[in-house]
Amino acid sequence: MYKKQVLVTLSVALVLAMLLGSCGTPTATTTAPATSVPATQAPATSVPATTAPTTRTWKIGFLAGVQDPFYTTMQRGAAQAAADLGVELVTQIPQAWNVTDQTPMLDAMVARGDLNFLFLAPVDKDAMIAPLQKANDAGLPLLTVDTYIGDGDYANGPVTFPLSFIASDNYLGGQIACRALADSLGQTGKIYIQNVKVGISSTDAREKGCKDVLAAEYPNVTLVGVDYNDDDATKAQAQVEAMLQRTPDLGGIFGTNVFSAQGAGTVVKNKGLSGIVKVVAFDATKDAINMLSDGTVDLVIAQKPGDMGFFAVEMAMAYMNGVTSIPKHIPTGYAVITRDNMNDPNISIFFYK
Ligand code: T6T
Numbered sequence: 531m532y533k534k535q536v537l538v539t540l541s542v543a544l545v546l547a548m549l550l551g552s553c554g555t556p557t558a559t560t561t562a563p564a565t566s567v568p569a570t571q572a573p574a575t576s577v578p579a580t581t582a583p584t585t586r587t588w589k590i591g592f593l594a595g596v597q598d599p600f601y602t603t604m605q606r607g608a609a610q611a612a613a614d615l616g617v618e619l620v621t622q623i624p625q626a627w628n629v630t631d632q633t634p635m636l637d638a639m640v641a642r643g644d645l646n647f648l649f650l651a652p653v654d655k656d657a658m659i660a661p662l663q664k665a666n667d668a669g670l671p672l673l674t675v676d677t678y679i680g681d682g683d684y685a686n687g688p689v690t691f692p693l694s695f696i697a698s699d700n701y702l703g704g705q706i707a708c709r710a711l712a713d714s715l716g717q718t719g720k721i722y723i724q725n726v727k728v729g730i731s732s733t734d735a736r737e738k739g740c741k742d743v744l745a746a747e748y749p750n751v752t753l754v755g756v757d758y759n760d761d762d763a764t765k766a767q768a769q770v771e772a773m774l775q776r777t778p779d780l781g782g783i784f785g786t787n788v789f790s791a792q793g794a795g796t797v798v799k800n801k802g803l804s805g806i807v808k809v810v811a812f813d814a815t816k817d818a819i820n821m822l823s824d825g826t827v828d829l830v831i832a833q834k835p836g837d838m839g840f841f842a843v844e845m846a847m848a849y850m851n852g853v854t855s856i857p858k859h860i861p862t863g864y865a866v867i868t869r870d871n872m873n874d875p876n877i878s879i880f881f882y883k
Contacts, residue, residue, distance in 0.1 A: 588617040590846045591639045591670075592839070593650035595677065596627040596761060598788050599815040599882040600835050601651070604675065606883055608649075608839030615847050620645060627727070627761040629657045640665045647846040649696075651676040655731040659689055666691045671849055673856075675838045677731045685858040693849060696841050696860040698833045700732045703864060704739025704786070707810045709747070710829045710866075711782040714808045718750035719781030722773050724790040726761045736786045736812060754780065759790055766793020774801065782808035788815050795821040814867060814881045822872060830872075832865040832880040 592608055594601035605621055612619040622639060624631035632653045639645060648670050652658035659679045666672060673694040680689025711721055723740060726733045737756060744751050754777050759766035766785075770793055774780055783798070785791025791811030795818070798807050804826040811818040814832035821827040845856050865880035872878065 588646045588847065588850055589644055590617055590619055590843055591645040591648040591650075592619060592621045592842070593632065593636055593639060593648065594621070594623040595632070595651040595653050597623050597625060600676075600788060600813055600833065603882040604835035604839040606839065607836030608843050610836075611840045611843035611847075615843065617843065617847065619843065624653075627653050627730075629654050632658070633661045636661050636665060640668050640670055645670060646850055648672040649675050649842040649846065652679045652731075653677070654729040655679050655682075655734075656729065663691065671846075673842060673845060675842050676833075676835070679731075682731060683858075693856050694845055694858055694860060696838045696845070697732065697862065698864060699861050700735035701739040701742075703812065703831055703833075704736035704741075704784075705743040706739075706864070706866060707736065707784050707786075707812065707829070707831055708740035708743050711784055711808055711810045712744060712748040712751045714828055715751065715781040717748055720752050720754045720777055720779060721782045721784065722754050722770075722777070722780055723756040723784045723786065724766050724770060724794045725756055725758050725786045726790060727758050733786045733790075736784075740784055759793060761787070761789050763789040763793040763796070766790050767797050770794050770797040774803075774807075780807055782810070785809060785811045788813045788818075791827070792817050795826045799824075799826045814865070816881070819867070819872065819881055822867065822869060825869075828868075830867040832867055832882070834862040834864070834880065835882065837862045 590612065592605065594604065601623060608619055622635045624635060636650065639648060648665065649672060652662060652674055655678060662672065662679055672692055673696065674692050675696045677697070678695045679692070681687040682695055684690050684692050684695055708721065721744065723737055725737050728734065741753060744753055755773060757769040757773070759769060766789060770783065774797065783794040785794040791809065791813065794809050795811065798804055798809055799821065804824070809827045810829045811821070811827045812831050814830050818827055818830045822830050841860055849856055865877055867877055867880070
């Protein structure tokens with residue numbers, strides 16, 4: 531048991547040392563920190579070596595944004611870390627992406643009173659501030675994964691009580707997506723964005739990254755519209771159908787997440803427009819990868835949800851073991867997947883499970 535306590539503290543310290551040392555710029559695969567680092571540094575004095583180990587099992591809560599392959603993969607990463615560290619992971623997943631589904635689940639996770647820490651993906655950056663503040667005031671330490679509340683700067687922003695924000699750089703992701711889309715059109719033509727809902731920090735940033743890169747770098751590319759599908763692939767399909775009706779010479783579509791890309795790809799394929807209307811898909815689901823290989827989708831941007839879940843549990847354990855230097859922001863990077871590199875095992879490891 532004692533040896534395990536030391537193991538927990540050491541592994542958390544190692545990850546912290548790693549994270550504090552690495553924030554990189556993207557390449558084909560933007561690498562989060564490697565896993566094997568020298569086992570030298572233990573956290574300074576937070577956990578006195580002589581403390582007798584406790585027998586309690588820590589309980590960490592995970593509240594996802596919605597049921598989808600992205601959060602399923604995140605849950606797997608978290609479960610791996612929980613198993614390594616001998617903690618219990620309590621997972622809750624709303625059926626739909628909205629504040630009215632997520633808030634009562636959050637309140638219930640607080641009310642149960644046996645959770646020692648919580649990490650979650652707040653579904654709206656403003657509307658979820660008050661419910662999270664209530665959880666924090668009730669004494670439940672928390673961090674956010676994938677999405678943030680306030681402006682995401684938990685060090686100097688308007689909201690600073692969350693301990694950390696672990697996520698992709700979504701603004702950058704939107705830039706990568708629309709640079710690739712514009713280039714695939716020969717830097718001229720019409721582009722359309724299929725998005726989820728205004729107020730979600732992740733997809734809002736992807737849309738902004740796309741718009742900014744088109745405005746700054748592609749004077750001959752026109753953004754002809756943005757639609758919001760409420761995270762519903764069928765609604766996305768209907769919106770894409772209507773857009774193609776209005777704009778038969780549409781050149782490309784940026785699907786900002788799983789269901790947006792799924793809806794766009796399905797219509798392009800069903801209309802026999804694969805390869806004619808270019809599609810860039812965010813999130814490396816089986817569906818997106820299949821559409822990449824059959825030519826319907828031209829590029830897939832894979833986030834690293836498994837890493838996000840793993841780091842969240844590690845940071846929770848660090849905090850509960852008295853570590854006080856939890857990084858306020860942990861970027862997890864991307865893998866940019868093409869038909870050329872999709873069979874490379876160093877790339878396919880990023881396919882969502
Ligand atoms: O794209 C991910 C996630 O990053 C985003 O915040 C919401 O949508 C997904 O879960 C995919 O559907």
